[in-house]
Amino acid sequence: MADPITGTTFQIPQADVKAALDHLRLETNALSPLAVLLKGQQFTPALASPDLATQLNQPALRQILAIAAAPDLIVKWRIGGGSVDLMEFTLARNKGQGQALVLVAGAESSSILFRVFAQMADFVAWFMASYAGKNDQTVANYIPPTVELGELVYLLHAIDAFRIASFRGMLDYQAGQRPTLSLDEFTNTMQRSVKSRDIRWLLPAFLILTPGLDPAGFDLSADKTRILMDKSFLATIQTVGNSEQRLGFAEAGQTMGVEFYRTWLVAAGLEITVATPGGIAAVERLFLAPTALANHWIQIQSPAAPGQTARVNHQALTYDQLQVKLNQLFEQALALPVVPLASATPANPVQPAAAAPVSIAQSPGQPQVQAQPVASPSGVRFCANCGSPLQPGAKFCKQCGNKVG
């Protein structure tokens, strides 16, 4: 499918990014995705690529780096699960630079990829075209809001348990048999599933892809398993001559189990973090699992007070509903009051760059700008936190104490 978004795209060798920031007299702040990507990396003291210095004179590239270095709002994304490997990227916004958002991702071959979206709606359109389920009919929401985070964990594993049973049935040539399991089998496979960190299963995918989930918000006590029966995911089955209580999959478990067994390919987790006047705060966390039937939207509601249980709001959305909800979610976050963050690294005195204010938002059809990747010739390392040069073999920065080993 053709990408509906035409945006500026840059790819810069990771080893050159620090020098590029210095060249532009830019400093990373505590929200900057560059600070994370560059942590522990080796940098060239000056631009190694002969073309990059020229390209850094382009206003668009300068503004992209300015946004990526000092955002006041970021959206961390993790995408994967089902049959897709894990990938991560961060969307950065700096209100002072306008509405544009810069997607920053660690690319293969030690490069950092920058991609620009003129506004959040453009990013949402790109995300929808790339990942959303194309369903146009509503389906039953078997996990209506709200449920506790711990309860959701059990429900997600019930869906996985159906998939496990279906795969086992297939491997054992047991066509047509309704799968059953004991509560012990259920909890044992749940523990193995979580430990496996295998995002091909829904529960680990939720736990790993959703950034910033707080384990303290989970209550997995045994009484939470009641929700499996209450929401018609599992039901007790009467078996003749068997003292062990067996569980079968009730309507919700069967329906959602089949849905995810047959049609789930990918999931996405996101966390929106904003530099508010009260400090840096994660304001939204979301997990999305598109299937052929619905776009499963799981919004984490942080506890109102310490000690309270986190809850989640699950919705089964159509394609259009997901687009509306994502735009609403981001609009609310983008409208929050923000403050500029102090930089985490001091600026190096380098040649000042031209600073004409420009818009990096390109209209559709404009050519993409691509920096040439360059090799990293230098062995000199710099602290990713404060930018000071590091002694060879240093485990900690002498200037700021940052662990760099």
Added chain:
Amino acid sequence: MTSNDPAVSRKYVLDRIFQLFQRAEVAETEAGLDSEAYRALSQETASLVDQYIATTPIVPLSRCPFTGDVFSHSLDTGGLDGLWWNSDSPQRPVEDLLPTFYAFSGAMKLAPALEVAPFIAEPGPGRPFVSPRLLSYQQIKAVLSTVQIGLHTGYVVAYFADPMLFTEPRLSDWGSNWYRYTDETGLSWINEGPSDDLRSFDLAPWIRSGQLLWIKPGDASLTLRSDLETCPYLDLDGPLDNQFVHNGQVWTQQAGEQASESDYPFTLEDINQLLAADKQGG
């Protein structure tokens, strides 16, 4: 008279109001609307109506399927003789509604013993229904729940919208010919809902499509459910037409037809006139 038992207080207040209605009619006939006797009766009636409204509870009835927030609405659960149920001139407290609230309708399985009250109560048909017109919007979902109204079983069908919809006429609030909503400017309005709406009593397709959720009767936690297998609302019987209750009698009529008021001791105009006279005098 006052009582610690809300049911006793409610009964006393209503009985007194109904007595005053009768006496006011006599006073109007014999002494006229401007008479001191009529004005005194009006004043006492208005005071008791205020007392009735103030003691009518805001009852948790349902839950928003978009936010999970509990939906509460004023409701006289004591019986159909409460002024809340006077379909032409319902006396109800004004409560804060959820931002996602869209419409509030209902139905009622009537017990054999009916209340005696000098106004028409219109609790809807005898089994729950949904509005296909509203549910044709994917942004609207309905939730079906149960509430006991005296000896009767009430079926609450609350509609919620996300995002909010402002262009489509809503449904008259349960038991009334009016509805109230808050628009984008924050103002509350009262309008008459369409009276000739199609109703769908076949609930299973709506549950299957995810646009109708349900709450188990008696579930104080108001947990939303979406499965069909355990849904207790699918095979209910009862009249499909609107039921009208007046002075211990019930009859049915298709939605949109006008009920005759010729046999009633008090008309809507009588009651409104009585209340208006107090305001003028007071």
